[in-house]
Amino acid sequence: MGVFKFASCDGCQLQLLSCEDELLSIADAIDIVHFLEASSHVEPGPYDIALVEGSITTNVDRNRILEVRKHSKYLVTIGACATAGGIQALKNWGDRSDYLRAVYARPEYIETLSTSTAIADHVKVDFELRGCPINRLQLIDVILSLLADRAPRTPRHSVCLDCKRRGTVCIAVAQDAVCLGPITQAGCGAICPAYQRGCYGCFGPAAQPNCDSLADWYLAGRATPVELVPLLRNFNANAPAFRECGDRIDPFLDSGGTT
Amino acid sequence: MNAKPDLTKARRSSEPWHTFPVTIRRVCAEAPNVMTYDFEFDNHSDAQQYAFSPGQFNMLYVPGAGEAAISIAGRTNEGRFLKHTIRTVGVVTQAIAKGGVGMSLGLRGPFGTSWPVDFFSHQLKRDVIVVAGGIGLAPLRSLVLFLIQHREKVGSVRLLIGARSPEDVVYESELHEWSENGVEIHVTVDRPSLNWRGQVGVVTLLLGRIAIPRPQSTLVMTCGPEVMMRYVAKSAMDRKIPTENVWLTLERNMNCAIGLCGHCQLGPKFICKDGPVFRYDYVRDLLRVQHF
């Protein structure tokens, strides 16, 4: 199993590291090879499983992911960066040079694409494991399933279902909170509402989400577009359902500008 | 009404989750991706108490992967083996295919309704037309064997098989024996191979062609893709067979098979307990509704 890192924060790798012992103890055959540096050369596998973390933001990365695909039986993307471009996909909305100047002292050394995009935009992905960060139990389950040559059964339902299963009082209804739970895929165990915070959408859009309806409801008195748009443009900003909804209600986009 | 629920009405309060341990003893390839498996009960006593009717199904359970609803295709070796013909499509069925001979797994059942086998009597001697589409022959196999066994209670038995291509015809090795036992068999395929000498076209065409001398006392029993079965029913009607003589089996997502999980609903029907075998006129209108 190879672990490949692209543009990301390492949060998902930490999750992976935290379950590596378990994985090693169950499958002696499993051999985990990391490729942390963007420059590192891709060992010609073949890999049974390639776990890919991070999004594609540079030309070098774009070529590297093609290499990874070529040498892997199953390519699994993990985390919001790899599955939806991550928080760095925000630059898709902004002028690139602004971001560079804000972050790097010598921007002229930085060569980047103007976008941050999901791995699936570049190569065929066998399975996407969502989350920011991913849920370690789901990760173990995915790896075990793939080792057994079966498709993982990671649920695609809303956070609300898990929220109700654990008996949390809906904070959207009882406290007028702005919560993305109804349009977000479960996986986190509905943790935020249990601590009285609205869902941030870490696991990306649930199956067939109706983002517009929820946005319109919140905009009718509970939140302004200026509050709601950043919520949709979070870790999964570039996931199509969130992106389209955010763009629709973005007051600055209408007038032709950028946020 | 009482604060304490009345439990006397419960017909079966035994453990609905009770799972029999079984082992795969034989695997036989039927068609691309389709295999027939013989499952042996690990405990002799389980085999003795287990009884099913043609058309019923079991839940086959691969621990860790889950359950799948599979029709009972028959029983052999003095009842010790249960036959299931399974198409490899997803998690559970792949696990079974991969497991092969010697694999240990679980089985719950039998569940659901059966073909109307007690409609046959020495007096009436009804004619039967069995129509199968592809792997839909699986739940009909035990029916055909029943008809052969009770030949004196039935008039003519015709088996019409439609398959995508000649190699998709299941139970090919048994068809000869069935026809020697008085079952008239017609096979048609959509895509013939070079050496195919049988019929070509959809199975409903066969139904349009065969002689039906006594439509009022002819029964049609069919299993296959839902569209196919609706056309079979329509052709049967065209041939003056009354709707109440047409029986079919339906498929929906199944999770519990005991009427408690809600997954298998089709309008007012629970496929797992009201079906999977239905009289056509009880479900005809439901089948016309899109995405129901």
Add this chain to the structure above:
Amino acid sequence: MEEPCLIEKSELNRLIERLIREGFLVLGPRVEDSAILYCEIQSMRDLPRGYRDTQEPGKYRVAESNGENYFEFNLGPHSWKQFLFPPKQSVSSCKKTDNGWEFTTNVDSPPKFAFLGVRACELAAIEVQDRVFLEGPFVDPVYQARRESTFIIAVNCTVAASTCFCTSMGTGPKCKSAFDLALTELDDGFVVEVGTTRGRSMISDLNIRKIDREHASDSQLLQQRACDQITKRMDTSGIRNLLLENLDHPHWDDVAKRCLSCTNCTMVCPTCFCSSVTEVSNLSGDQIERERQWDSCFNVDFSYTASGTVRDDVRSRYRQWLTHKLASWHDQFDSSGCVGCGRCITWCPVGIDLTAEVAAIRNTPFSNRTLPVIQPVSKAACAFPKDFKP
């Protein structure tokens, strides 16, 4: 049923004490997380004394008032279903041995529950689930083990929320049956009705007074007040056929634009019973629990089959929910699947109100109906040779 009697309010404490002494886990209303929930209670001190709730589609608030009463509120997001049909429950397990898998059916020994504060619509909901879980061809062992020993103390509503419509569904607000004891809260005591001999013996050591005419009429007036406060209506005449004849009504598209398919309505509904069993495996995969969890017809994968997902859009899923609750439930269980509690209205994050959706369909007859009428099939006609053995 015998004559109702009267107890001082504080006597309720002695009843709770006795139940606890007799080994019951007493569950009742309690203010928690800005709502009135059903939790374990030790004494009357835990009850939401003086609290009132206000509800409307998509909105719930609970606040202290200057009242002194213990039960002057309506329903919160919890229902008793969570105790009788737990959101997560192992149904069986298996272990790998040298001779293959060993399967065991899990029989747990749940505590004996005593429910305090069950409203009329909730009694009806429990009766609906009794029919689902206990009266089919298969009895659910999980539900059965919990239901059998449950002691029910009902409470007659004396106020109603704007989302309540039990009067339309014929389930309330008065508790008529299916309880061991039923209370009506007056200013100076509880009127107690006894429903079972078990209930009678449970109050045998309380200080019971005979009820006088004044108390009787107070009790009547308060119950009438609740009735009068109910403003929501749903016309249920011919509702089964109305919905099943309109499966192609354009209004389903309208509600699909608003519905999030988020499952909240089915989760809070006290009669929804859908579930899925999932595999919970240990790391080495040789010890597996089969865990049953609440599921919902609003989930895309709920109707998945290898040849396609049956209800693959919000329209068909909302239609499944509404037609199941109000129409096909009659065919399946000889009653409505809705008891008029209004929870699905309050707890829908976008305030979808099923009574309004039904009214919209009723009020806009769909002329170019393409569907035939789905005829109710009488149970007898469906009877099938079940016991046949080849």
